[in-house]
């Protein structure tokens with residue numbers, strides 16, 4: 001075979017990771033901790049979508065919104081927080097949280113653990129070989145002795161609609177990084193990004209219209225969750241239209257107001273439109289065709305995160321489509337890192353059984369998520385419908401959160417709801433969902449119960465402190481036992 005690169009640009013490592021988002025960073029951390037050498041390739045910023053255009057900036061925008069809302073429900077405090085939010089100060093804090101879109105801190109950390117960073121676009125050349133096209137036209141070829149991990153994440157999907165590309169729509173990137181408040185913001189999509197960004201921009205002063213294709217918000221959660229969130233957004237003045245389809249977008253010359261045309265001919269005018277319509281894998285130009293895989297596809301993996309049909313290629317995080325969440329991707333990274341190290345050393349037996357050290361079992365049974373809406377929403381494990389579809393014999397136990405003493409103290413006029421889904425054959429919890437102020441911190445207790453498969457009879461002895469929101473557990477268990 002002809003060698004087309006100079007030898008100084010050829011490098012060999014035990015493990016090569018493509019994509020330095022939170023997941024790629026955790027893979028190199030784990031394999032370095034196990035004593036393997038590692039290189040990581042990044043085309044944009046070390047830290048990935050999560051650090052600069054997703055989790056971190058969105059939560060920096062939402063924290064004051066939720067804190068103000070909670071404070072307005074506390075007697076003696078509400079009068080002090082009736083003014084508008086200082087949007088400019090919030091944006092300045094957001095910019096600080098994302099390090100002004102620079103990654104020096106993350107580079108220092110990777111240096112400190114001995115990981116070599118290659119800046120540029122990475123592509124597979126063949127089994128265990130990765131090419132990096134650097135920003136100055138330089139080219140490196142990296143060979144992995146043991147494994148390549150694809151951690152290239154996902155990007156926002158824009159539907160193929162007439163007029164959309166010329167209309168300069170926002171995706172999640174602009175919605176999390178803008179420092180201008182649109183007078184009227186149209187949000188297309190009622191999933192997590194749509195709901196969180198509608199919540200934030202409404203609080204900064206935008207008049208928000210949500211255009212939702214389905215019957216309600218947050219359709220991946222129990223129906224009552226989206227109903228509570230929609231009722232609260234509507235009560236604050238947002239216009240939520242369900243069962244509508246967008247057919248075209250018009251913004252003449254790319255400036256001025258934008259018009260979103262709906263099926264049936266109705267239309268909505270705004271100053272900006274956000275498309276929060278889901279994600280696509282960043283795999284269209286990473287050389288998948290060189291290793292017999294389909295460019296642009298989500299990558300199928302086994303529970304050790306190894307790509308189906310290979311013994312050297314791993315796909316970790318958003319790119320495998322198991323759970324598009326930072327914490328779950330980082331969990332996968334810990335599992336994959338351990339599996340790569342165990343296979344590389346050949347001395348340690350792999351435990352790929354359910355809940356074993358090298359199996360990402362929680363991806364199937366216990367993925368937790370908190371939506372930072374107002375009120376907050378959170379869930380783990382199976383919803384009632386999912387549990388029934390999976391063939392479990394189940395019972396859903398419901399609780400109006402206003403019956404919890406701690407809730408009344410947390411917020412006057414507390415409105416919220418909780419549900420646990422119980423497997424009647426094993427008497428363990430398969431899933432739990434919560435909506436209400438402050439419930440984001442409740443979900444981890446549910447995660448422990450689901451992952452631990454803690455019998456209901458034993459949970460009865462897990463006494464929640466009085467008077468906290470956690471007493472929701474006591475009320476749910478009482479309702480189940482009665």
Ligand SMILES: Cc1cc2nc3c(=O)[nH]c(=O)nc-3n(C[C@H](O)[C@H](O)[C@H](O)COP(=O)(O)OP(=O)(O)OC[C@H]3O[C@@H](n4cnc5c(N)ncnc54)[C@H](O)[C@@H]3O)c2cc1C
Nearest residue numbers: 019021023043048049050054055122153317318324325326
């Ligand atoms: C608005 C928004 C808010 C969110 N909020 C939350 C939240 O609160 N909590 C939560 O858990 N999750 C949240 N998520 C989801 C979370 O952002 C993702 O699950 C997470 O970023 C996935 O991490 P990752 O490392 O797999 O991918 P990414 O974070 O997408 O990182 C992939 C990296 O790979 C790089 N890359 C891609 N292709 C190449 C290539 N060919 N060569 C070199 N480098 C490449 C990219 O530049 C990027 O840096 C949010 C998502 C959005 C859009």
Ligand SMILES: NC(=O)c1ccc[n+]([C@@H]2O[C@H](COP(=O)([O-])OP(=O)(O)OC[C@H]3O[C@@H](n4cnc5c(N)ncnc54)[C@H](O)[C@@H]3O)[C@@H](O)[C@H]2O)c1
Nearest residue numbers: 159189190191192193194213276277278324369370371372
């Ligand atoms: N707090 C968090 O954990 C958090 C926050 C934000 C995002 N995320 C993650 O990021 C991922 C992406 O979020 P998202 O909200 O973009 O995706 P999503 O898949 O959750 O929601 C997208 C919504 O857009 C709708 N949609 C798709 N095409 C449409 C069209 N042409 N017109 C109208 N509606 C359309 C879909 O029906 C869906 O309800 C999620 O999987 C989520 O897990 C997590």
